[in-house]
Amino acid sequence: MKLVPKQTRVNTEDSLGLGIEAAIVIALFLGVGYVLDRIFGTMPVFMIVFVTLGAIGLFAKLKYRYDDRMDELEAQRRSANDGKREVA
Numbered sequence: 001m002k003l004v005p006k007q008t009r010v011n012t013e014d015s016l017g018l019g020i021e022a023a024i025v026i027a028l029f030l031g032v033g034y035v036l037d038r039i040f041g042t043m044p045v046f047m048i049v050f051v052t053l054g055a056i057g058l059f060a061k062l063k064y065r066y067d068d069r070m071d072e073l074e075a076q077r078r079s080a081n082d083g084k085r086e087v088a
Contacts, residue, residue, distance in 0.1 A: 026051060033046040
C-alpha cells in the first residue's frame with residue numbers, strides 16, 4: 001500500500017517563468033543604464049543602449065532555447081517512428 005503520492009516532474013519551461021525572467025533582465029539592464037547615466041550625466045544614452053542589448057540577448061536566448069527544444073522533439077519523433085517501422 002502506497003501512502004506517498006507519485007511525484008510529477010515540474011516543467012521549468014513555462015511561459016510565466018520566461019516572462020518574469022525577461023522582465024527582470026530588462027529591468028536590471030535599465031537600472032544599470034540609469035545609474036551609468038546619472039554618473040556620467042548622459043541621461044538617456046546608457047539606458048537605451050543597455051535595454052537594447054538586454055532585449056537582443058533575451059531574443060537570442062529564447063531562439064536558441066526554442067531551436068534546441070525542437071531538435072530534441074524531432075529526435076524523439078524519429079526514434080518513435082523507427083520503432084514503429086521495425087515492428088511492422
